[in-house]
Amino acid sequence: xxxxxxxxxxxxxxxxxxxxxxxxxxxxxxxxxxxxxxxxxxxxxxxxxxxxxxxxxxxxxxxxxxxxxxxxxxxxxxxxxxxxxxxxxxxxxxxxxxxxxxxxxxxxxxxx
Amino acid sequence: xxxxxxxxxxxxxxxxxxxxxxxxxxxxxxxxxxxxxxxxxxxxxxxxxxxxxxxxxxxxxxxxxxxxxxxxxxxxxxxxxxxxxxxxxxxxxxxxxxxxxxxxxxxxxxxxxx
Numbered sequence: 001x002x003x004x005x006x007x008x009x010x011x012x013x014x015x016x017x018x019x020x021x022x023x024x025x026x027x028x029x030x031x032x033x034x035x036x037x038x039x040x041x042x043x044x045x046x047x048x049x050x051x052x053x054x055x056x057x058x059x060x061x062x063x064x065x066x067x068x069x070x071x072x073x074x075x076x077x078x079x080x081x082x083x084x085x086x087x088x089x090x091x092x093x094x095x096x097x098x099x100x101x102x103x104x105x106x107x108x109x110x111x112x
Numbered sequence: 113x114x115x116x117x118x119x120x121x122x123x124x125x126x127x128x129x130x131x132x133x134x135x136x137x138x139x140x141x142x143x144x145x146x147x148x149x150x151x152x153x154x155x156x157x158x159x160x161x162x163x164x165x166x167x168x169x170x171x172x173x174x175x176x177x178x179x180x181x182x183x184x185x186x187x188x189x190x191x192x193x194x195x196x197x198x199x200x201x202x203x204x205x206x207x208x209x210x211x212x213x214x215x216x217x218x219x220x221x222x223x224x225x226x
Binding site: 032034041042043044045046049051088092097098099100102103104105 | 116143145154155156157160162167168203205212213214215216217218219220
């Protein structure tokens with residue numbers, strides 16, 4: 001079983017809808033949680049970072065971490081066609097700081 | 113800043129040949145990471161360096177793979193001999209490590225081994 005599970009999608013939504021993405025994990029030592037966005041044939045780029053539990057908001061993006069359930073989420077409000085990409089969750093622990101464990105990535109398609 | 117630079121962007125080679133991928137990290141970043149991405153296995157960390165020293169190479173698949181970082185501005189990932197199952201996109205990323213491990217990825221090298 002993988003340490004980080006993420007539904008690969010694709011997830012298709014109409015423009016303006018809320019996109020909801022999530023990952024589950026099994027390693028209770030994970031403390032650092034990130035979401036990366038990857039456009040086709042490009043490298044991933046960091047969207048959101050959260051340490052430990054809680055919520056974080058940045059513009060149209062909200063990241064949530066529920067360590068008790070080992071579950072993290074990313075919400076994209078007012079989705080735009082430019083949000084069409086693959087979204088990867090990533091996480092690591094304090095004792096494995098450099099080793100980010102990535103989810104498989106969820107492909108999101110926002111249709112005009 | 114130009115970001116992380118990787119070369120070549122595309123490489124097509126035949127089985128058994130040696131392949132060398134190159135990376136120039138962002139200036140001032142102390143951490144450098146090599147990843148491999150495939151449809152089947154997703155994004156996998158192969159090895160990472162801190163201040164030019166390899167810290168964790170547990171992701172390197174086998175002895176055919178080797179990585180070096182002779183100085184702060186250059187790293188190589190070498191596959192010798194290459195096999196068709198090595199076909200993937202190889203990413204290099206770098207990080208300053210502060211205030212957290214935000215990794216900046218390069219554009220990747222798409223490797224095809226025939």
